[in-house]
Amino acid sequence: MTVISGTHLGEIEIEDQTIVRIDPAKKGGLIALPGLVDLHTHLREPGREDAETVESGSRAAALGGYTAVCAMANTSPVADTAGVVEQVWRLGREAGLVDVQPVGAVTVGLAGEQLAELGAMADSAARVRVFSDDGHCVSDPRLMRRALEYVKAFDGVVAQHAEEPRLTVGAQMNEGEVAARLGLTGWPAVAEEAIIARDALMAGHVGARLHVCHVSTAGSVELIRWAKSKGWRVTAEVTPHHLLLTEDRATGYDPVFKVNPPLRTQADVDALRAGLRDGTIDCVATDHAPHSVEDKECEWAYARPGMLGLETALAIVVKTMGPDWDRIAEWMSAAPARIAGLQGHGHAVEVGAPANIALFDPAVTWTVDPTALASRSRNTPYAGTELRGRIVATYLRGEPTVLNGKATR
Numbered sequence: 445m446t447v448i449s450g451t452h453l454g455e456i457e458i459e460d461q462t463i464v465r466i467d468p469a470k471k472g473g474l475i476a477l478p479g480l481v482d483l484h485t486h487l488r489e490p491g492r493e494d495a496e497t498v499e500s501g502s503r504a505a506a507l508g509g510y511t512a513v514c515a516m517a518n519t520s521p522v523a524d525t526a527g528v529v530e531q532v533w534r535l536g537r538e539a540g541l542v543d544v545q546p547v548g549a550v551t552v553g554l555a556g557e558q559l560a561e562l563g564a565m566a567d568s569a570a571r572v573r574v575f576s577d578d579g580h581c582v583s584d585p586r587l588m589r590r591a592l593e594y595v596k597a598f599d600g601v602v603a604q605h606a607e608e609p610r611l612t613v614g615a616q617m618n619e620g621e622v623a624a625r626l627g628l629t630g631w632p633a634v635a636e637e638a639i640i641a642r643d644a645l646m647a648g649h650v651g652a653r654l655h656v657c658h659v660s661t662a663g664s665v666e667l668i669r670w671a672k673s674k675g676w677r678v679t680a681e682v683t684p685h686h687l688l689l690t691e692d693r694a695t696g697y698d699p700v701f702k703v704n705p706p707l708r709t710q711a712d713v714d715a716l717r718a719g720l721r722d723g724t725i726d727c728v729a730t731d732h733a734p735h736s737v738e739d740k741e742c743e744w745a746y747a748r749p750g751m752l753g754l755e756t757a758l759a760i761v762v763k764t765m766g767p768d769w770d771r772i773a774e775w776m777s778a779a780p781a782r783i784a785g786l787q788g789h790g791h792a793v794e795v796g797a798p799a800n801i802a803l804f805d806p807a808v809t810w811t812v813d814p815t816a817l818a819s820r821s822r823n824t825p826y827a828g829t830e831l832r833g834r835i836v837a838t839y840l841r842g843e844p845t846v847l848n849g850k851a852t853r
């Protein structure tokens with residue numbers, strides 16, 4: 445039996461991977477959340493093990509309070525066959541720090557030309573239910589329709605990186621006054637919104653599940669609100685960085701702030717927070733995107749877009765949305781587990797639930813040191829930033845993956 449003392453719910457007892465008792469008479473200051481679930485993680489293996497591996501990314505996830513992550517398909521080779529998704533799934537099991545649920549590519553090689561073997565990936569040992577060409581948009585409407593029709597058969601979901609590619613050729617940051625001043629090519633909000641509108645209509649028409657990745661504009665929030673009002677099966681995520689940072693960070697030309705979709709305006713940030721609060725946006729997903737020093741620490745125009753996110757996500761969500769633990773459990777655990785179909789995750793911390801638990805100390809402050817993170821890469825936008833609150837322990841099915849703020853393996 446394992447005993448977790450000092451949580452805001454009381455003393456928690458775990459036996460046989462399950463929460464068997466919570467004694468509310470023994471309360472403490474640590475926040476006990478259900479193990480977090482990330483719908484959007486780039487683990488870079490196979491292919492770019494210099495930037496991240498399934499193991500290093502899993503460790504970063506556990507240190508961030510996660511017990512499950514969905515690993516995006518834009519690896520090398522691309523996760524577009526049963527063989528590759530099973531390889532990633534097996535590597536996740538070997539690392540044993542979080543449940544790694546592979547995302548399957550929608551199209552062969554993410555090329556947007558031919559549907560990948562969605563059925564074979566769904567039937568594989570990895571039991572893929574989420575499909576995405578993330579990094580690329582499935583921009584061909586006919587292919588997108590076919591993907592939606594296909595995944596409907598096994599209650600899968602297509603997670604779309606909403607970016608009309610013809611509107612973002614050469615784009616470097618949010619289109620607007622700041623981009624004009626800096627002389628950088630703009631990434632217009634309409635490139636995201638046009639695809640969301642199109643895909644929502646199509647999801648409604650097909651009756652299939654659409655998930656919108658990393659929503660970044662106020663207009664997108666409005667469109668998703670409209671799609672939900674129609675009763676269509678549309679869900680959406682927002683990243684911690686889009687809840688906090690704005691395009692103004694680009695003014696120093698530090699490529700650590702280059703990300704896709706780009707950081708937007710304060711009005712967009714406000715709309716994203718409101719959308720998350722009112723349920724238009726279902727969940728928070730990190731879009732953890734490790735990049736090697738060569739790919740990231742160079743001139744803005746040549747730097748790869750993306751930021752680390754797993755180890756800082758919870759502190760950023762608390763900072764931007766407040767310490768509303770029930771809502772945070774919904775946004776960062778229950779909702780993403782539901783969307784990805786991860787039955788063993790996302791349960792409230794209560795008797796009878798699987799013992800997937802993140803313990804967060806809301807009182808500690810810490811300064812983000814990129815070299816001290818578990819990720820193989822260093823591209824955190826919060827280097828040198830003081831954050832409040834940190835994960836002290838994480839339990840996966842009753843086994844500690846993090847104790848006293850350190851990974852156990």
Ligand SMILES: [Zn+2]
Nearest residue numbers: 578579605657
């Ligand atoms: Zn993306």
